[in-house]
Amino acid sequence: MSAPARTVVAVSGAGPSAALAPPADVAFRPLRVALPGDQAYWTVLDGEYRVVELADRFLRDLRFGADRSESTTKAYAGELALFLSWAARSGRELERAAVDLSRFVLLLRTTPIERRGRGYGEVRSAGRINHILAVVREFYKHAAAHRSVDPSVIAALYEVGDDRFLPAELRGEDGALRYRVRPRHKLRATRAARPRVARQEEWEALLEAATRWRDRFLLVLLWFSGLRIGEALGLRRSDLHLMASASELGCPVAGAHLHVVPRANANGAAAKSRRERVVPLAHYVVSYYELYLDEREHCRAALDCDFVFVNLFHAPLGAPMRPGRASQLFRSLSARAGLGRRVTPHMLRHAAGSAMMEAGGLDVAQALLGHASISSTQIYLHPSPERQREAVERIARQRRPAAGRRL
Ligand SMILES: [Zn+2]
Structure with missing residues (x-):
């Protein structure tokens, strides 16, 4: 019986049996x-x-x-x-x-x-x-x-x-x-951690702090569509179908919408889900896109780039915006808006998720957010004390005995 050689944390160039004597401060x-x-x-x-x-x-x-x-x-x-x-x-x-x-x-x-x-x-x-x-x-x-x-x-x-x-x-x-x-090793996780959610006034403050239409469009898109930041940065202009009908493009979906298409992107942005999905867009979001396109047209380097979000103000001009650049943007906008904390793109997604849940229910939120499993969507359920009270009052109104039969 040939047992494999005992393996040290092997490194390239060294054979599997080469013992690595690590210095005390070794950090991988x-x-x-x-x-x-x-x-x-x-x-x-x-x-x-x-x-x-x-x-x-x-x-x-x-x-x-x-x-x-x-x-x-x-x-x-x-x-x-x-x-x-x-x-x-x-x-x-x-x-x-x-x-x-x-x-x-x-x-x-x-x-x-x-x-x-x-x-x-x-x-x-x-x-x-x-x-x-x-x-x-x-x-x-x-x-x-x-x-x-x-x-x-x-x-x-x-x-x-x-x-x-x-x-x-x-x-x-x-x-x-x-x-x-x-x-063998598993900790008891009591409940899913509450996701951190951006508040309406925080989002509005970010929107006010933004000085460019590209950034405003990004804020509006994330807030209403709930896209992951990687999905937003991976969008191509051809993924946006903004006409009432896109049938000429061979797309049967009615109304303005975008397609989240999983693919490898040069800017390192990735759609996490491996299934394509369609996200309807409200007119309000589309209007921001049009304002952004006007701004984008002034950057000659961006004309040939099919990505929606491109560098218009930093080198390399016209190149797809990278996730790191978006993080930087949110950091500086949060600071400029005077928010006490850094609001991240994912906190906008969580806010969108909660809003979708309220407006359309669990199944609608799951489809819009692109969750493979409904349990991922469930963390967006935050029943407020007001909603719970409202439910109890409504049930009491509907289900108590008719007035004449009251004891
Ligand atoms: Zn379409």
Whole structure:
């Protein structure tokens, strides 16, 4: 029996058995890799800026084998970097790190987030830790499948049980023994965290602070359509069907609307959902688009670009707007508007989601937001005390006994 060589956190150029003696401050980090043909994914570098081979293969397969989005590989790379940093700092090889995973969980539960960004300085929620652990498990499964780690590590990560002690009615119909696999390390996440929602007055203040029609259109579009920022930045002019009828274009959808089309974009923007969807647009939104087009026409470099959102005021002029530029825009608008917090594009999406829910119900909101599962939409349910009272009063009016029968 040939057990694979014990794997250290292997780095490119070094064989799998080359022991990496990490310096105490070793920190792994995610890195974006752009490939020819507008494709990109994220990988992980070790403390010496070398590509971590195993992580790289996992992330590349995820992006190009499993067709996951670039932003998914970005999130995964960040979380893997965290795990690999812990393993290397504590001198554990990969197999040992899997066995000692509960130590990593403890670290996650007790140390605040060090990377600048969402939740910086706060302790991670159970849901966020579970996501990190899910990524770690996927990484090990991938490595085990490729025999890069001893497949026995999987037993350290998963508990395997069978159904022989379940009551007969809960067992499989054919009477065959079934196995259940469940992760050993999982925190109880009490409820989905309340999404942070932009308030009406915040959005209006941003709109007032904006000085350009492009930025105003972006604000109006996100606020009313609830698009993800990646979806908005990935829009092509040909995705916008603004006439009462687009049948000449071969599109059967009536009324002004846009198409969210999943595709790889040069600007790194990605539609998260892999299904195309149609989002109807109110006339109000269309009018902002027309004002923006007037402004856009003055930028000669933008004339040939099919993307809706392009750089009009910063180099490279006429190039598709990148997600980083949009984040910057929201940061500076929030500051200029004097808001006490930074409002993000995603907070506009949450506001749109709540409004859609109120106006159209759960199923309408799910379709408009492009959620694959209704449970993602459910976090937009925020029954206010007023609505609850209203419901109780309405039921009381409708269902009490007729006046003559009152006791
Ligand atoms: Zn259409």
